[in-house]
Structure formats: C-alpha cells, structure tokens
Amino acid sequence: MTAIxxxxxxxxxxxxxxxxxSADFSLPDQGCANEYIWIYYTGxxxxxxxxxxxxxxxxxSGATGQGPHVVRWETVGMxxxxxxxxxxxxxxxxxxxxxIMPFPAMFHMTGGGSYxxxxxxxxxxxxxxxxxxKYKLRRxxxxxxxxxxxxxxxxxxxxxxxxxxxxxxxMRLEGCDSIREMEGEAVVTIGGSLPGVQHxxxxxxDTVAQKNQIIWNKIQxxxxxxxxxxxxxxxxxxxxxxxxxxxxxxxxxxxxNSEPLVKSDKYKMTVSxxxxxxxxxxxxxxxxxxxxxPGIYGFNLIWNPYEGFEFKTYKIHRxxxxxxxxxxxxVASNVTSYTxxxxxxxxxxxxxxxxxxxxxxxxGKGFDYGSVISNYATSAxxxxxxxxxxxxxxxxxxxxxxxFISIPDRNQLPMTLEIYRPDGRKFFERTIxxxxxxxxxxxxxxxxxxxxxxxxxxxxxxxxxxx
Numbered sequence: 001m002t003a004i005x006x007x008x009x010x011x012x013x014x015x016x017x018x019x020x021x022s023a024d025f026s027l028p029d030q031g032c033a034n035e036y037i038w039i040y041y042t043g044x045x046x047x048x049x050x051x052x053x054x055x056x057x058x059x060x061s062g063a064t065g066q067g068p069h070v071v072r073w074e075t076v077g078m079x080x081x082x083x084x085x086x087x088x089x090x091x092x093x094x095x096x097x098x099x100i101m102p103f104p105a106m107f108h109m110t111g112g113g114s115y116x117x118x119x120x121x122x123x124x125x126x127x128x129x130x131x132x133x134k135y136k137l138r139r140x141x142x143x144x145x146x147x148x149x150x151x152x153x154x155x156x157x158x159x160x161x162x163x164x165x166x167x168x169x170x171m172r173l174e175g176c177d178s179i180r181e182m183e184g185e186a187v188v189t190i191g192g193s194l195p196g197v198q199h200x201x202x203x204x205x206d207t208v209a210q211k212n213q214i215i216w217n218k219i220q221x222x223x224x225x226x227x228x229x230x231x232x233x234x235x236x237x238x239x240x241x242x243x244x245x246x247x248x249x250x251x252x253x254x255x256x257n258s259e260p261l262v263k264s265d266k267y268k269m270t271v272s273x274x275x276x277x278x279x280x281x282x283x284x285x286x287x288x289x290x291x292x293x294p295g296i297y298g299f300n301l302i303w304n305p306y307e308g309f310e311f312k313t314y315k316i317h318r319x320x321x322x323x324x325x326x327x328x329x330x331v332a333s334n335v336t337s338y339t340x341x342x343x344x345x346x347x348x349x350x351x352x353x354x355x356x357x358x359x360x361x362x363x364g365k366g367f368d369y370g371s372v373i374s375n376y377a378t379s380a381x382x383x384x385x386x387x388x389x390x391x392x393x394x395x396x397x398x399x400x401x402x403x404f405i406s407i408p409d410r411n412q413l414p415m416t417l418e419i420y421r422p423d424g425r426k427f428f429e430r431t432i433x434x435x436x437x438x439x440x441x442x443x444x445x446x447x448x449x450x451x452x453x454x455x456x457x458x459x460x461x462x463x464x465x466x467x
Contacts, residue, residue, distance in 0.1 A: 013369040021045055022096035025083040030099045032176030032434055033076050036313075039096065041083070049087040056080050060308040061327075070330075082181035104133050104170035104180040110154070112166065112186030121161035124186040126460045129155045137184075138437050139164040139307065140197065149173075158190050164280070165197035169310065175461045179310055185219070188265060195221055195279040198271040199431045200308060201251075201360035203285040204372045205260055205351070212258035214267050215360045215369050216251040223274040228252055230267035239268055239281065247271075251362035260375040261419055261461065263451065264289035284308065290352050294306075294465065298341040299348065299379050305336050306354050306372055315353040318342070353429050358377040379463075392453060398465035401442040407435045411455055420450040441466050 037058075037101065041051070051065050056079040063068035073079055082095035085299035107128040115122050126135060129150035133349040137146040137157045144166075148155050165185040171178070187196035198219050206213040214229060224247045230239040244255055268281040285308030292459045312333050319325045319338065331338060333354075334346055342348065351466060352374040359368040391408040407415065413435070419428035432453070444466045452462040 002157045009440060018183055021085060021087055021092040023048075023083045023092035023224075025081075025094060025096070027081055027096045027098055028173040030101060031073070031269075032172065032178040033074060033103050034071040034072060034261050035176050035178050037071050037073075039067060039069045039071060041068070041080065043085060043092065043094075045085045045092070048394075052084040052086070054080075054082045054158075065453050076100045076102045099175070101172065104172060105130055105281045106180070107170075107182055108168055109182055109205065110185040111156075111185040112160075112188050112299040114189045114224045115161075117163075121159035122188055123156055123158065124160045124188065125154060125156040126168060127154055127181060129153060130170075133170050134173055134211065136169045136171070137166060137169060139166050140199070152397055158462055159393075160186075163189050165199065177312060179312075179357070181309075191206045194218075195271050195273050197225060197282050198269055198278050199225060199282045200267060200269055200285045201333070202308065202356055202364075202369065203265075203267055203287050204369070205256050205287070205375050207373075207376070209254050209256065210268075210375075211258070212255045212265055214253045214255065214285075216271070216361050218247070219271060219272075221271075224271055225274045226272050227253075228249070228254075228270045228272060228278065228291055230268040231255065231272070232284070234424040239284075251360075255312050260287060260289065261377075262426075278330075283459050288352055288354060290350065290377040291448075292350065292377045294379060295339055298339060299350070301338045301350055301377070303336055303374055309356060311335070311354050311356065313355070315355070316340075316351060317351050318397055319349045348365050348377050351376050392462075394451065394458050394462055394464055398467045399441055400467060401440070403439050403441060403464060405432070405437050405439060407432065407437075407453075409435070411458070418452040420452065 009212045022045065024039045024043040026042055028037065047066060053069065056073050057075060058073045058079060063069045069344040069427060077100060079098050079100055080092070081098065082097055086094045105128070107126050109124070110127050111122060111124040120342045124137070129135060129152060131150050131152050133150040135148050135150060135155065137144045139162060146157050148157065165187050167185050168182050168184060170180045185196065185388040196219055198216060202215045203212055203214050226247055227244040227245045228241055229245070232239050241256065242257070245253055259441045264285045268284050270281050272278045272280045284304065286304070287303040291302045293302065313330050314333060314335065315327055316329045316338055317325050317333070318328045329338065329341065354372040356370060356372065359366060359370045369457045391410060393406040395404055397403065407413070415432045415434060417430050417432050418426055420426050445467050448463055448465055451462050451464055
C-alpha cells in the first residue's frame with residue numbers, strides 16, 4: 001500500500017531547506033501478524049514536505065505526513081517499508097525491512113478428569129506446540145507457576161491435583177509480544193460430581209440498553225441445564241445470584257439493574273446440571289468504567305482497569321456534535337488515565353476499548369464479539385445545564401456554596417435526588433418535595449460530581465462542578 005502526503009506552505013515566510021534531506025525512519029526488526037507496528041519518521045524534513053510511504057501489503061491506520069504511522073500485516077514474511085521525501089529541489093529515499101512472524105498456532109487442551117480423594121491427580125496437557133513459544137498453564141484466570149517451552153509436539157504439564165478448569169497462554173520468546181489463549185479447557189475434579197467451570201468471556205457495555213452485558217462461550221457437557229450469573233454486592237468479594245439462563249439459550253445476558261454510567265461491577269458465573277449440582281464459580285470479570293473531569297485545556301479521562309483476561313492496549317475513541325466516532329489514541333494496559341487536549345462548544349463523548357484476541361461466540365461460530373468497551377462518557381461545557389426533555393435546571397454550575405434545582409410542572413413529585421462522586425460512590429441522597437429546592441454544597445470537596453434525579457417514569461443525570 002502506498003500513501004502520499006503533500007502539504008502546502010504553513011507559513012507566510014519561506015522555510016529554509018536542509019542541507020542534506022533525510023528520509024530516515026525507525027522500524028522494529030520483527031513483529032507478529034495482526035500486531036500493531038509503530039513507525040516513526042526520524043529525518044530532518046519539515047512537516048510540509050511531501051511524504052510517500054509504501055507499506056507492502058500492510059494496513060495503515062490512516063495517519064498522514066510524518067506520522068507516526070501504525071501498520072498491521074495480516075500475512076507473514078519479510079515486509080519492506082519505504083519512504084520518499086520531497087522538499088523543494090531535493091529528494092531523499094529510505095527503505096527498511098521487518099520480519100512478520102506468525103501468531104502462535106492454536107492447539108487444544110488435553111487431559112483432565114476426575115480422581116479419587118487422596119489420589120495423585122490427573123495429567124493436563126496440550127495437543128501440540130511450537131518451538132520458540134512459551135506455554136503458561138493457568139487455572140481459571142490465575143497463573144499456576146508452571147510453564148513449558150514448545151517442542152513441536154504435544155506437551156504434558158504433569159499431574160494436577162487442584163480442582164478447577166485449566167487452560168494456557170502461548171507467547172513467542174522473540175519477535176513480538178502477542179499472547180494467544182489456547183482452545184478448550186481441561187477440567188480437574190475430585191470424585192467427578194460437579195460440572196466443569198463455565199468461564200465468562202467478557203463483560204462489555206450494551207450501547208442500546210446502556211447496561212452491562214455478560215458474554216460467554218458455552219461449555220459442552222451432558223445433562224447441563226442452566227447458567228447462573230453472580231454479581232458482587234456492596235461488600236467486597238461477596239457475590240449474589242442475579243440471573244438463571246437456560247442452557248439452550250445463547251451465551252449472553254444483559255444486567256438491566258446495572259448502572260455502568262455510575263460505577264464498575266464484578267461478575268462471576270457457574271453452570272448447573274439436571275441433578276442440581278452447580279460448578280464452582282468462575283474467576284471474576286470487572287467492567288471498564290470511564291469518567292471525565294474537565295481540565296484547563298481539555299478533558300481528563302480516568303477509567304477503572306478492565307479485569308478478566310490479559311491484553312496489551314487500551315484504545316480511546318471520541319465523538320463530537322460535528323464529527324463521527326474516531327480512534328484518537330492508544331495507551332498501554334497499565335495506563336488508566338488520558339488527557340485529550342481538545343475543546344468544543346458542544347457535547348464531546350468518549351469510550352475506551354479493549355481488544356480480545358480470542359473472540360467470544362455466544363451464538364456459536366459465525367457471530368463474534370471481539371472487544372470490550374466502557375460506558376459512553378459525555379462532557380458538556382459548564383454553565384447552566386438544562387435537560388431539554390424534563391426541563392429540570394441546575395444553576396449556577398460551577399457552584400461554590402449552593403446550587404439551585406428547578407423542576408417544572410411536567411415532572412411528578414416527589415422525586416429522589418442522589419449525588420455520586422466521580423468514582424461512582426454515592427454519598428448523598430434526599431427526597432425532593434418542592435419544585436424549587438436549594439442544595440448546600442459548601443462542605444463538598446472541589447471537583448466534579450454526578451447528580452441523579454429519579455422520578456416515577458424518568459431519570460435525569462447531570463454533572464456539576466464545585467469550586
């Protein structure tokens with residue numbers, strides 16, 4: 001693929017040409033298929049020169065000019081990247097090669113089964129392996145501390161005595177950082193009376209219902225009757241059952257009682273058989289919850305990290321009143337905040353995305369879910385905030401000691417007022433009995449708050465700022 005980027009003169013004055021034009025750029029020596037490769041221009045040409053990039057059969061992200069460019073190759077082998085730079089009467093050319101290596105091959109978990117109390121355990125292994133690849137054995141989502149290097153043949157992790165569902169992750173020793181989860185699970189039980197563990201594949205944000213959505217790949221087994229969804233209560237690590245889904249239904253459930261705009265949630269699940277035996281609970285998945293704080297020059301995005309599977313990158317998306325959704329940046333998975341130096345007179349909406357390399361198939365093969373997204377978080381210019389439908393007004397905004405709430409006749413009283421901190425914790429609640437009410441915020445710490453007013457048939461959600 002070839003990309004040509006030419007720019008007109010950016011200044012009224014004439015820019016001085018470099019003595020010797022350079023087309024140098026940085027490119028790693030190796031990478032994995034379908035991994036995102038960053039390419040940086042390191043030469044001395046001005047930004048308004050003409051840049052002609054070729055990426056062989058790579059798929060670029062759409063960056064322009066000097067970049068940086070993010071390129072993905074779907075095929076393996078040696079790939080040539082070249083750059084021609086033209087500035088006034090000078091032309092410079094440079095090319096480099098990158099070796100795109102195959103993603104770790106897919107193999108199936110083998111072994112598992114039941115053994116009697118006091119027994120030696122059962123073997124757990126993998127149907128095949130590749131040289132140059134490390135295979136890490138996990139029980140549920142936790143690393144067991146056991147790993148093997150690929151031999152080109154089937155491998156055996158040895159006797160396992162701890163009950164649970166075992167799988168493993170494959171990663172190349174050199175060339176790229178991509179991680180691949182092997183297919184299937186080897187279930188180890190004592191006595192063999194319980195079904196195997198049903199794992200959650202992902203928990204994401206349902207953009208239609210505006211609720212949390214739990215998705216799983218259904219395990220296979222005889223006499224399985226239903227799936228059970230558990231959600232963490234207000235007590236840490238205490239889960240209660242919220243739903244039972246027949247085994248015949250697709251592996252997807254929307255939690256209509258969730259509030260993803262307010263806080264993150266943890267979920268676990270189990271599977272039951274027709275005899276009434278229920279498996280142990282799966283490892284939890286925790287939703288990706290996004291908050292926005294207004295900054296001096298733009299918007300500060302803060303999110304709770306997603307927990308449930310391994311990944312490398314968060315992708316940040318933005319939409320404005322005049323522009324559709326666009327990917328604005330990517331950050332490493334150990335980063336949980338981002339400042340967007342962007343201002344707008346209208347609404348600006350964001351979400352954060354995590355890609356899962358091994359897709360989820362709640363309806364079976366052919367209908368994939370490949371990414372987790374956070375809630376949509378919208379930031380509006382601060383001022384008098386008025387909901388166009390309910391007519392409810394909050395002013396002044398920002399406020400210092402008091403804010404006033406005006407409720408028109410179309411809304412039926414009484415209504416419930418709740419205030420949440422930016423991290424989703426509710427710390428204030430009262431009942432509104434009158435159409436004009438005053439709220440004392442003098443004791444509040446400075447910062448952003450979420451105000452929620454609930455009526456019989458409607459919910460009004462708005463942000464206000466205390467300064």
